[in-house]
Amino acid sequence: xxxxxxxxxxxxxxxxxxxxxxxxxxxxxxxxxxxxxxxxxxxxxxxxxxxxxxxxxxxxxxxxxxxxxxxxxxxxxxxxxxxxxxxxxxxxxxxxxxxxxxxxxxxxxxxxxxxxxxxxxxxxxxxxxxxxxxxxxxxxxxxxxxxxxxxxxxxxxxxxxxxxxxxxxxxxxxxxxxxxxxxxxxxxxxxxxxxxxxxxxxxxxxxxxxxxxxxxxxxxxxxxxxxxxxxxxxxxxxxxxxxxxxxxxxxxxxxxxxxxxxxxxxxxxxxxxxxxxxxxxxxxxxxxxxxxxxxxxxxxxxxxxxxxxxxxxxxxxxxxxxxxxxxxxxxxx
Numbered sequence: 432x433x434x435x436x437x438x439x440x441x442x443x444x445x446x447x448x449x450x451x452x453x454x455x456x457x458x459x460x461x462x463x464x465x466x467x468x469x470x471x472x473x474x475x476x477x478x479x480x481x482x483x484x485x486x487x488x489x490x491x492x493x494x495x496x497x498x499x500x501x502x503x504x505x506x507x508x509x510x511x512x513x514x515x516x517x518x519x520x521x522x523x524x525x526x527x528x529x530x531x532x533x534x535x536x537x538x539x540x541x542x543x544x545x546x547x548x549x550x551x552x553x554x555x556x557x558x559x560x561x562x563x564x565x566x567x568x569x570x571x572x573x574x575x576x577x578x579x580x581x582x583x584x585x586x587x588x589x590x591x592x593x594x595x596x597x598x599x600x601x602x603x604x605x606x607x608x609x610x611x612x613x614x615x616x617x618x619x620x621x622x623x624x625x626x627x628x629x630x631x632x633x634x635x636x637x638x639x640x641x642x643x644x645x646x647x648x649x650x651x652x653x654x655x656x657x658x659x660x661x662x663x664x665x666x667x668x669x670x671x672x673x674x675x676x677x678x679x680x681x682x683x684x685x686x687x688x689x690x691x692x693x694x695x696x697x698x699x700x701x702x703x704x705x706x707x708x709x710x711x712x713x714x715x716x717x718x719x720x721x722x723x724x725x726x727x728x729x730x731x732x733x734x735x736x737x738x739x740x741x742x743x744x745x746x747x748x749x750x751x752x753x754x755x756x757x758x759x760x761x762x763x764x
Contacts (some may be wrong), residue, residue: 446485491564519556577690
């Protein structure tokens with residue numbers, strides 16, 4: 432019998448973090464039916480098999496966190512996917528080829544390719560799996576590269592993916608992004624409005640195209656002072672006009688016709704912050720003026736929602752980081 436109990440397993444990344452352990456293959460098949468409609472699950476020690484996991488779906492993006500032991504799975508994904516091994520290790524077989532995925536690595540699996548997965552019987556394997564739409568990923572990648580044809584993402588072969596490039600830790604970035612699911616209460620509409628799926632697709636593009644997006648050449652970008660100023664003016668005007676609307680960086684880059692790196696460089700040079708932080712600071716500045724002028728009429732929870740913060744507490748935290756005082760204190764004083 433398996434040595435693990437519900438209380439001894441680590442919590443899941445989102446959703447019901449203490450979801451009960453499942454010991455039936457049917458429960459596993461049901462949870463993966465959205466991406467593995469014909470999945471086949473087995474174990475060499477059936478009474479030692481265990482699984483627990485949660486799934487979040489937002490349009491064409493599927494996020495699954497699973498913890499399991501003693502598992503064999505044979506299937507073909509309907510869409511391409513990226514699997515991050517967070518603990519333990521997993522082996523993947525494709526025809527006669529075997530790929531071992533160690534901790535802190537990832538695997539790109541193409542759509543419709545027949546694969547067999549095997550997790551360790553000696554220790555728990557924790558994995559985060561992202562199933563995505565390749566056409567949308569290439570649309571995002573194209574926008575990040577500046578809107579021209581550029582280099583497309585290729586997901587036609589089984590491939591081991593590196594997650595660390597010097598100071599850039601892509602694994603940490605994925606885990607940080609996944610926290611937004613619970614921050615917005617798992618509400619698909621709020622997460623869509625906040626740009627959660629766009630952020631995931633952007634990080635997928637960076638992960639699968641490190642040769643494009645992680646080159647150490649930001650300081651060598653050929654952007655003149657005049658063109659940089661013109662770009663910033665267009666960016667700032669866009670933010671001002673759309674301050675109360677959801678803003679995804681991919682949409683902004685398409686609107687401006689620039690690459691992610693060009694916009695990042697111009698914003699860092701002028702404002703000493705990223706475009707995303709600039710947008711947040713503009714919203715906080717608007718909120719400060721509003722709170723100061725209309726103290727008695729302001730409801731902070733409504734204001735936080737209006738400006739697309741995940742909660743009043745998140746809004747208050749960023750407000751204090753920006754101005755050194757809580758919005759509630761501005762109202763009182």
